[in-house]
Amino acid sequence: MGGRGLCSLVDAEGRFLGLLGGKPRAEAGRNSWTDVVSGIPALIESAKRGVRFPKKMCLHRRGRFPAPAAGVGYGGGEKHPVNRAMTKSVRRFMEQILHSPLTKRLSGWVNCLFQAHNPAMYHAYADNLDAILRRDSSLRRNFSNSVFALLTVNAGRRTVTKPHRDRANRPPGWCPVSAFGLYDPTRGGQMVLEEFKLIIDFPPGTTIYIPSAIVTHCNTDISPGEMRYSLTQYTPGALFRWVYNGFQTQEAFFHSEKTSLEDKARFWRDQSTRWVDSLKYFPKLS
Numbered sequence: 001m002g003g004r005g006l007c008s009l010v011d012a013e014g015r016f017l018g019l020l021g022g023k024p025r026a027e028a029g030r031n032s033w034t035d036v037v038s039g040i041p042a043l044i045e046s047a048k049r050g051v052r053f054p055k056k057m058c059l060h061r062r063g064r065f066p067a068p069a070a071g072v073g074y075g076g077g078e079k080h081p082v083n084r085a086m087t088k089s090v091r092r093f094m095e096q097i098l099h100s101p102l103t104k105r106l107s108g109w110v111n112c113l114f115q116a117h118n119p120a121m122y123h124a125y126a127d128n129l130d131a132i133l134r135r136d137s138s139l140r141r142n143f144s145n146s147v148f149a150l151l152t153v154n155a156g157r158r159t160v161t162k163p164h165r166d167r168a169n170r171p172p173g174w175c176p177v178s179a180f181g182l183y184d185p186t187r188g189g190q191m192v193l194e195e196f197k198l199i200i201d202f203p204p205g206t207t208i209y210i211p212s213a214i215v216t217h218c219n220t221d222i223s224p225g226e227m228r229y230s231l232t233q234y235t236p237g238a239l240f241r242w243v244y245n246g247f248q249t250q251e252a253f254f255h256s257e258k259t260s261l262e263d264k265a266r267f268w269r270d271q272s273t274r275w276v277d278s279l280k281y282f283p284k285l286s
Helices: 033-048 088-098 101-117 119-135 237-244 250-255 261-281
Strands: 007-010 016-021 069-073 150-154 175-182 191-193 198-200 207-210 217-219 227-234
Touching (some): 016 101, 033 101, 101 207, 250 261
Antiparallel strands (some): 007 016, 069 150
């Protein structure tokens, strides 16, 4: 599946490290992409009214703006995967975002591009999340058409992120970042990928897929009076470890009587080759 304006991010060895998504072609009977691009900022503005975002949700290493998240999380001290906790006020906000046909359309486009252009990585994400949800029926998927466990809405009216890496995300994985708002993309809001030495014009409605755990990224400031929001979808690496360890913590895996010596040997063997094995998710383009 393709669209207009697609561009692969490739290193000097020809490895496929990321993807700059374009715009989908028009389809009969669906919200136009223009509706999505103009509608999502209005949706966020409307959903924010009356919401009290906790202070720790507004002051974080990525910047100074509300960044609520929804979905299945693990690795922040939880003993097992859980639905992301939030206050009633924030839950009302996130439910409006998740139930909107506009964000569902965005999710469908983001996941279709992912499946079409990096099927090996896509299916690794899909299989992992499916396994977790089969194991625990209380866990909720954000979108029926998404393989990503979590969605964060960067909900500051002037969302400008500091240079950062999302170290909790899966290292050999992609995180799609989608920007929306009213700003001049030739003067501000550019995506900066430090290790790639790239500064990319990033118009409203654009999505980029990057290995956010290992690439320092941020966006440039926008002009006074302009508006910029962003939505990111991602899966923590801890969720992959949870499934790999037999739906238990690493500590429980090693202390369980059900874990054989062969299982432990497999763990250390896989550990020693994990990074090299992960390169299959960044294939060389011919």
